[in-house]
Each structure stands twice: as structure tokens, then as C-alpha cells.
Amino acid sequence: MLTLRQIHHIAVIGSDYQASKRFYCDILGFTLVEEFYREERDSWKADLALNGQYTLELFSFPIPPARQSRPEACGLRHLAFSVDDIAQSVAALELAGVGCEPVRVDPYTGKQFTFFSDPDGLPLELYESR
Known part of the structure; x- marks a missing residue:
């Protein structure tokens, strides 16, 4: 292996x-x-x-050709970043002019997460680690 x-x-x-x-x-x-x-x-x-x-x-x-990503194209789905405080992280992104989806709770872990995009629409995720 x-x-x-x-x-x-x-x-x-x-x-x-x-x-x-x-x-x-x-x-x-x-x-x-x-x-x-x-x-x-x-x-x-x-x-x-x-x-x-x-x-x-x-x-x-x-x-470069546009990325085919919606709704659920085959391939890399998103990149996820671990953060300590989801609310503080969302506030920092929004202060920088980056919109986030509403914060959700992972039903399997109970952790909070949200999605946002880079300048080309690449889906990025913040996942609360604590």
C-alpha cells in the first residue's frame, strides 16, 4: 500500500x-x-x-477556462480552513468585503461552519475547530 x-x-x-x-x-x-x-x-x-x-x-x-463547480461537479469540491472562532472569522471576512453563507452546524460533529468564495468563485469553507 x-x-x-x-x-x-x-x-x-x-x-x-x-x-x-x-x-x-x-x-x-x-x-x-x-x-x-x-x-x-x-x-x-x-x-x-x-x-x-x-x-x-x-x-x-x-x-484560464471558468471552473465548473455548481451545483455539485465531479472533482475538488472545496478547501476548508480550521478556525477557533467562527463568528470572529466571519466578521473579519465581512469587514474585508467577503460575503459568507449563513453559519450552519455539522449534524455529525456539532461544529459550526460556513462557506465563502475566493475572487474566482472557488468554494472555501471555515470550520470551527474548538
């Missing part, structure tokens, strides 16, 4: 690289570790860390 150690990173393609970089760094709190312009592909690549751990690769490509 294959032995996986952990998830190494998640890759996201943004239609507006600067807007996506601002969203993930300035609103969600990722740190820009490295950034490269790949001239041969007319593409940017940024390595982003969350709490010091390399977590996300952010890419740009000229005219």
Missing part, C-alpha cells in the same frame, strides 16, 4: 493573479514565501504559507 505522509500543497489558478494574491495574503493571512514569473508560459507562480507551513501554490495563466 502507498504510504502518504500528509498533504503537501494545494494549487489554485486565479484569473487575476494580483487580486488572488491580495485575497489569500491580505484577507486570509497566507504569507508569500516565493514568487516567480514564468515568461515562457506568461504565468505567475506564488508559494504561500499558512502559519509557517508551505500550503498553497497560486498560479496565473492567460485566459
Whole structure:
């Protein structure tokens, strides 16, 4: 059997690289570790860390096709982030102009969660960990 150690990173393609970089760094709190312009592909690549751990690769490509995500397309459904306080986290997002769905309660764990989207509509989730 294959032995996986952990998830190494998640890759996201943004239609507006600067807007996506601002969203993930300035609103969600990722740190820009490295950034490269790949001239041969007319593409940017940024390595982003969350709490010091390399977590996300952010890419740009000229005219990327729209993501097919609704209602429940096959493939990656969403990315979920653990937070200590769902109400405080929702308030911080809304203060930054990011709308969230109403907070719900997971019927299996009793934990609160909500969904929001990145600048390209990628579904993201906040899941209360305490």
C-alpha cells in the first residue's frame, strides 16, 4: 500500500493573479514565501504559507477556462480552513468585503461552519475547530 505522509500543497489558478494574491495574503493571512514569473508560459507562480507551513501554490495563466463547480461537479469540491472562532472569522471576512453563507452546524460533529468564495468563485469553507 502507498504510504502518504500528509498533504503537501494545494494549487489554485486565479484569473487575476494580483487580486488572488491580495485575497489569500491580505484577507486570509497566507504569507508569500516565493514568487516567480514564468515568461515562457506568461504565468505567475506564488508559494504561500499558512502559519509557517508551505500550503498553497497560486498560479496565473492567460485566459484560464471558468471552473465548473455548481451545483455539485465531479472533482475538488472545496478547501476548508480550521478556525477557533467562527463568528470572529466571519466578521473579519465581512469587514474585508467577503460575503459568507449563513453559519450552519455539522449534524455529525456539532461544529459550526460556513462557506465563502475566493475572487474566482472557488468554494472555501471555515470550520470551527474548538
